[in-house]
Amino acid sequence: MKRVMECPQNVHFIIMECPRSGQSAYIFNFWRETQNMIIKPDNEMLSYSGRIDFDDRLAPVLVYACSSIGMKFAGTSLKAVIANHRSCWTNELGYFIDGEQKRFTLSSDEEKKTYTLAEGLSEGTHELLLFKRMDSCHTFTFYGFEIDDGAEVLPLPEKPKRKMEFFGDSVSCGEVSEAVAYVGKPDPEHDGEYSNSWYSYAWMTARKLNAQIHDTSQGGISLLDDTGWFAAPHYKGVESCYDKIEYHPDLGPTKQWDFS
Known part of the structure; x- marks a missing residue:
């Protein structure tokens, strides 16, 4: 007989028991992969600003400085899926999470990569503003955000007129x-x-x-x-x-x- 037990650290224990004696014969453990919710670029709750290339709504390209993507969400973690297109310099993006400004360095190749923006956030709602720090020394294609499975995206305040x-x-x-x-x-x-x-x-x-x-x-x-x-x-x-x-x-x- 096989029994599956789960502990708080997302570890599964599989215990194989002998049908006659009831004693455990084998014990295995493994890490369960965390599932994230994908927020696609065409999600109506996202707020864009700037001259942005939306020819592909599922892969918009941000070119100019100050171009930005805003999102309000509930959850404890946040990732962004991005492909960078570099001409020169070391390319960085800026972002605000709950009013605190941060930045991260983009890869110099053209591959789509996932960047962790936040982990271990408090329970409740959070606001993000992801923005282009630099001019067209690079552009980047945005493929979406990842948040906790079961979390939600919430409406942002209306844009200024x-x-x-x-x-x-x-x-x-x-x-x-x-x-x-x-x-x-x-x-x-x-x-x-x-x-x-x-x-x-x-x-x-x-x-x-x-x-x-x-x-x-x-x-x-x-x-x-x-x-x-x-x-x-x-x-x-x-x-x-x-x-x-x-x-x-x-x-x-x-x-x-x-x-x-």
Whole structure:
């Protein structure tokens, strides 16, 4: 006869008993895999902001700084499934969980990977804002969130009615905005670690005015083509990028933005 017993640490004990003597003959134990609930990108409870490529609703691509995904959920853990597309720098995403700002480093390959954002959260509801810290030195494809099995996603507050769009260069993206030791000095040598769009004047202005933001800015870009520092040696300016959703020559073909 076989009996299955479960202990609190998700361990199963399988006890095989001899039918005649009743004594245990074998004991096995193994870890049971935890099942997570998948929150797909097209879930109506998710809140997106920014100029985002939604050609595939189950795999949206976030390109610009300040682009974000918000979610309110009940549960004790949270993961994000993402594929990064890198041009340069070490790429990081930022996020707020219950008001505390954090960040994590993305893989430099194109593979879809699962990143743990939170574990051991308290019981109850939590709010997430996942956002793009950097400009199009990278883009990423979002494949969804994972939360505890049996947890739920809850409605977020309504988005602000006011909308703002910013066109600019690195300062509008918040590049090197965390290099506080270099205020009033030349920018330090870096690998992208100081860039954080949350502290850009663009996003700070939008927050002060309670507005949604589209920050269509790019580090090194100038107003006109063949000037500035973006996309050498055939420099691109705002004049050829302002109406695009995909525009970085290292990351595939360009794609028009639908202003309607």
